[in-house]
Amino acid sequence: MAEYEPHKEDRFTFGLWTVGNVGRDPFGEPVRPRIEPARIVRRLAALGAYGVSLHDDDLVPPTADAAERRGIVAEFRRVVDGEGMRVPMTTVNLFSDPVFRDGALTSLDPGVRRRAIDKARAAIDLGVELGADIFVLWGGREGVETDAAKDAREALRLYREGINALTRYIRDRGYPTRIALEAKPNEPRGDIYLPTTGAMLAFIATLDDPDIVGVNPEVAHEKMAGLRAAHAIAQAQDAGKLFHVDLNDQHPGRYDQDLRFGSDDLKGAFFVVRALENGGYQGPRHFDAHAYRTEDEEGVWEFARGCMRTYLILREKVRRFEEDAEIQGLLQEARAGGKPRNERLDQLLVDLLLGVR
Ligand code: GLT
Ligand code: MN
Numbered sequence: 001m002a003e004y005e006p007h008k009e010d011r012f013t014f015g016l017w018t019v020g021n022v023g024r025d026p027f028g029e030p031v032r033p034r035i036e037p038a039r040i041v042r043r044l045a046a047l048g049a050y051g052v053s054l055h056d057d058d059l060v061p062p063t064a065d066a067a068e069r070r071g072i073v074a075e076f077r078r079v080v081d082g083e084g085m086r087v088p089m090t091t092v093n094l095f096s097d098p099v100f101r102d103g104a105l106t107s108l109d110p111g112v113r114r115r116a117i118d119k120a121r122a123a124i125d126l127g128v129e130l131g132a133d134i135f136v137l138w139g140g141r142e143g144v145e146t147d148a149a150k151d152a153r154e155a156l157r158l159y160r161e162g163i164n165a166l167t168r169y170i171r172d173r174g175y176p177t178r179i180a181l182e183a184k185p186n187e188p189r190g191d192i193y194l195p196t197t198g199a200m201l202a203f204i205a206t207l208d209d210p211d212i213v214g215v216n217p218e219v220a221h222e223k224m225a226g227l228r229a230a231h232a233i234a235q236a237q238d239a240g241k242l243f244h245v246d247l248n249d250q251h252p253g254r255y256d257q258d259l260r261f262g263s264d265d266l267k268g269a270f271f272v273v274r275a276l277e278n279g280g281y282q283g284p285r286h287f288d289a290h291a292y293r294t295e296d297e298e299g300v301w302e303f304a305r306g307c308m309r310t311y312l313i314l315r316e317k318v319r320r321f322e323e324d325a326e327i328q329g330l331l332q333e334a335r336a337g338g339k340p341r342n343e344r345l346d347q348l349l350v351d352l353l354l355g356v357r
């Protein structure tokens with residue numbers, strides 16, 4: 001149906017690493033070839049997306065020298081601009097290089113910490129070159145398998161020093177960049193420090209320059225922790241800290257799945273969309289997910305279309321929820337001190353979502 005066609009003003013973005021995911025998992029090799037960044041930009045533009053995000057290494061191989069880097073970035077910019085696309089966010093890969101295997105910003109080794117900060121600074125520079133004003137920081141390796149190896153308070157102190165070094169860099173350069181911290185409870189580490197959005201929010205208050213640091217809640221990561229993603233988003237909004245969002249899905253209690261948005265839990269996804277749409281969130285609706293490992297490239301674009309389509313359908317359901325006389329009447333009654341009719345309310349929502357209302 002044409003009414004669920006995405007358009008640029010819907011502000012849908014995808015990481016290069018998401019549609020570019022080759023389907024490798026801990027037990028199996030890639031199942032589809034890498035898609036070149038320029039092709040990703042062109043195909044997503046044709047599907048109605050607003051832009052792309054990227055890790056430093058998704059675009060520029062870590063082995064590239066300065067001249068190669070300049071060429072790659074200039075050519076990428078040409079394609080992005082030519083397609084009327086944007087790069088609102090960049091991030092840094094502080095997890096693939098074996099040097100970061102026991103932490104990057106929280107490594108006990110000062111040389112490793114310096115490398116992590118240098119790499120993050122270069123990724124911030126890259127973002128500024130590409131017009132991004134959000135820098136996501138996901139501390140994938142900032143954790144432990146055994147607390148015998150690191151004291152959690154020392155790790156938090158090191159983490160804070162690292163982020164303080166980055167905000168200083170942003171201020172010194174006069175960049176417009178704001179940092180969005182992304183929480184995840186585990187994987188690839190046994191335990192990752194600051195495992196939830198709520199923990200990140202408390203930590204931000206301890207930084208030197210908290211104004212330019214917020215959060216990037218990810219639906220799947222909150223679900224991995226057994227939590228409700230829409231509540232994490234609400235708390236971030238309440239704190240004025242919802243700088244970015246990662247939309248996807250997850251079967252609770254599993255490994256990190258990064259499933260297509262809304263594919264596991266439509267009701268949970270409905271409340272995520274409602275929080276974003278009603279809460280004044282103006283940033284990108286960013287999908288951090290990937291196609292099933294069964295898929296070839298055609299399946300990847302089917303996946304991308306599905307993420308956006310589901311969001312738009314749910315956005316329409318939100319509008320209907322807010323305009324539904326019976327639903328709103330029951331809410332009014334509750335606010336006026338009437339008895340709760342939560343069973344009725346929830347069934348009305350279920351009817352709405354199942355398309356019979
Ligand atoms: C990685 C992770 C994501 C993060 C990305 C940004 S990388 O795919 O699982 O949740 O947002 O570093
Ligand atoms: Mn994830």
Ligand code: MN
Nearest residue numbers: 182218246288
């Ligand atoms: Mn993410």
